[in-house]
Amino acid sequence: MVFAAPRRGKPPVHWADLGVEERKAAVVALGLPAFRAQQLSRHWFVHSTADPADWTDIPAHRRQEIADALFPPLLEEVRSLTADAGTTVKTLWKLHDGSMVESVLMHYPASEGSAARTTVCVSSQAGCGMACPFCATGQGGLQRNLSAAEIVAQIVDANARLAAGQIPGATGRVGNIVFMGMGEPLANYATVIRAIRTLLADQPDGLGMSARGITVSTVGLVPGIDKLADEGLPVTLALSLHAPDDELRNDLVPINNRWRVAEAVDAAWRYARATKRRVSIEYALIRDVNDQAERADRLARELKKRGDWGWFHVNLIPLNPTPGSKWTASRRRDEQEFVRRLEAHGVPVTIRDTRGREIDGACGQLAATVR
Numbered sequence: 001m002v003f004a005a006p007r008r009g010k011p012p013v014h015w016a017d018l019g020v021e022e023r024k025a026a027v028v029a030l031g032l033p034a035f036r037a038q039q040l041s042r043h044w045f046v047h048s049t050a051d052p053a054d055w056t057d058i059p060a061h062r063r064q065e066i067a068d069a070l071f072p073p074l075l076e077e078v079r080s081l082t083a084d085a086g087t088t089v090k091t092l093w094k095l096h097d098g099s100m101v102e103s104v105l106m107h108y109p110a111s112e113g114s115a116a117r118t119t120v121c122v123s124s125q126a127g128c129g130m131a132c133p134f135c136a137t138g139q140g141g142l143q144r145n146l147s148a149a150e151i152v153a154q155i156v157d158a159n160a161r162l163a164a165g166q167i168p169g170a171t172g173r174v175g176n177i178v179f180m181g182m183g184e185p186l187a188n189y190a191t192v193i194r195a196i197r198t199l200l201a202d203q204p205d206g207l208g209m210s211a212r213g214i215t216v217s218t219v220g221l222v223p224g225i226d227k228l229a230d231e232g233l234p235v236t237l238a239l240s241l242h243a244p245d246d247e248l249r250n251d252l253v254p255i256n257n258r259w260r261v262a263e264a265v266d267a268a269w270r271y272a273r274a275t276k277r278r279v280s281i282e283y284a285l286i287r288d289v290n291d292q293a294e295r296a297d298r299l300a301r302e303l304k305k306r307g308d309w310g311w312f313h314v315n316l317i318p319l320n321p322t323p324g325s326k327w328t329a330s331r332r333r334d335e336q337e338f339v340r341r342l343e344a345h346g347v348p349v350t351i352r353d354t355r356g357r358e359i360d361g362a363c364g365q366l367a368a369t370v371r
Contacts, residue, residue, distance in 0.1 A: 001254050002129030003187055005145040011096050012072040014149035015044055016156075016198055020205050026070055032062065040070070042204035048160035072096075074153050086168045089161070095150065099126035099143045101182050103154040105161065107170040108353075116169070118162065119176040122154045124192050125183025130219050131254050132242075134286060136322040137182045145188040151195040155207065176213045180238070185216050186224030192216070196233060211235050217282065219255045220264035229274040238280040238315070239268045243290050244299040252290065265302060272311035284317040285330040285338065296338045300345035314342060314349040 018026060023037040039057050043049055050071040052063035075093040078100070082089050087107040094100055101123040110116040128135070129142035158174050161167060177199060179185040185192045196214060198206045217238040218225060225237065241264065243249035249256040256264070268279045281303065285291045303312050316338065319329040330338070335351070342349045 001131050002142045005125065005129075005142055005188070009097050011074060011147045011150060014072055014074055014147070014153075015040065015050075015070050016149035016152040017147060017194075020201075027066075030062075030066060030069060032066075038204055040066070044071070044156065045207055046204050048156050048163060074147075074150050075157065087170070089167065091157070093154075095126065095146075097144070101126050101146065101150075103158075103181055105158045105167065105174075107167050109169050117176055118158070118167070118170055118172070118174050119178060120155050120158045120174050121178050121181045122151055123181035123183055124151055124179055124185045124188050124195075128183050129187065130184050132219065132240075132252065134252065134284065134319060134322070134325060134327050139322075142183075145191060146183070148191050148194040148198065151192070152198050152207070155199065159207075173207075175209070176215075177209070178215045178217065178238075180215070180217045184219060184221065186218045186221040186228070189224055189227065193228075193231060193233075196235065200233070212277075215280065219253050220259050220267070221255065222259040222263050222267045225264075225267040225271055229271045234275045234277050236277055236280060237268060237271045237275075238282050239264060240282040240284075241265070241299075242282070242284050242286075244295055244302045248290060248295075252286075261302065265306070269306045269311060278310060279312045281312050281314045282317060283314060284319050285335055286319045286327045287330045287334070289327060291330040291334045291338055293334075293337050293341050296341035297345070300342055300347045303347065304345065308346065310348075312348075314347055315352055316349060317352045318354055320354065 015023065023041065024034040027036045028034055036058065043055055047054070050067060052067040055063050058066065074096065078092040078094050080089055080091045089105040090102055092100060092102050103123055104121040107118045108116060123146065125145050126143035127140045128137045130138050132138040155174055155177060162170050162173060179192065199209045199214065200206060200211055202208050211234045215236040215238050216228065217240060219240045228237065240253065242252045244261060246256060246260050249261055272279045318335065319327060321328060339349055339351065
């Protein structure tokens with residue numbers, strides 16, 4: 001496992017890396033009045049554009065200079081692949097230093113009992129240092145942490161695609177963000193928090209999103225979970241558990257050798273108690289590895305012994321195939337029995353709707369490779 005990202009050249013400072021007062025200072029330093037900062041923020045955060053040709057309220061002879069100084073390009077699109085009739089888009093990005101990351105845009109049409117929604121699965125690191133053996137990202141190792149602006153830019157791009165009518169049936173803006181792309185968000189803690197605060201900031205100073213639409217996933221960095229609980233940000237926590245017993249989880253999620261199952265679940269419980277937000281317990285079902293009925297019973301007991309006041313929800317994930325992996329998804333009958341056992345214990349459970357599997361865009365498949 002790798003916690004500290006390798007030292008590499010930092011990306012250029014971007015508008016989205018700056019606070020509101022820093023933005024004003026930046027435009028003043030260029031010899032412009034401070035009110036121009038809000039105009040520039042409106043272009044980036046509201047209209048999703050950094051093209052100076054669109055900045056009609058900025059003096060024409062200064063636009064390119066401002067763009068060069070304050071809006072350096074961060075994400076170069078290498079390739080976009082679509083699935084699900086165009087409603088799922090996986091984009092491979094090249095960063096300034098040649099590192100590669102991926103993000104996935106997913107639009108879910110309205111259905112019975114559910115309104116239409118658009119979600120972006122964002123990356124917080126290039127690669128990942130957690131080394132979970134069934135995850136393609138973890139097998140690639142950690143290249144570096146992303147900057148706050150590199151994270152936010154993934155959502156701004158998605159909003160631009162929606163505004164351009166590129167996603168069939170989708171209108172408006174992205175409403176949900178899941179930090180479930182490449183990387184362990186809590187291993188890039190300060191930057192992820194800064195990015196989240198920018199997502200939540202009222203327009204035009206940020207994207208004006210709701211904390212309830214943001215999910216932060218972790219494999220169980222206990223100190224990070226406790227720190228997040230104290231931030232005053234009622235985002236949803238997703239704990240990638242994948243096994244209810246230490247012996248198996250040591251192999252599936254190596255961080256368990258540092259913080260055991262009980263410690264990780266305790267931290268999730270503390271988070272739910274502090275934020276009043278239900279925690280999502282993520283569990284990838286792997287054939288003949290962690291999908292036995294007795295493990296469902298054990299999972300239920302582990303979660304419920306901290307109280308049954310609606311503090312958790314189990315999200316089962318059919319394992320998505322990755323190149324060279326020796327593991328595969330559970331048999332349908334075993335998946336159904338796992339669900340039945342959890343429900344018999346009164347555990348709320350759903351099976352995740354897998355999107356983008358055929359373009360290697362589903363959970364655990366992001367590898368940021370060109371092929």
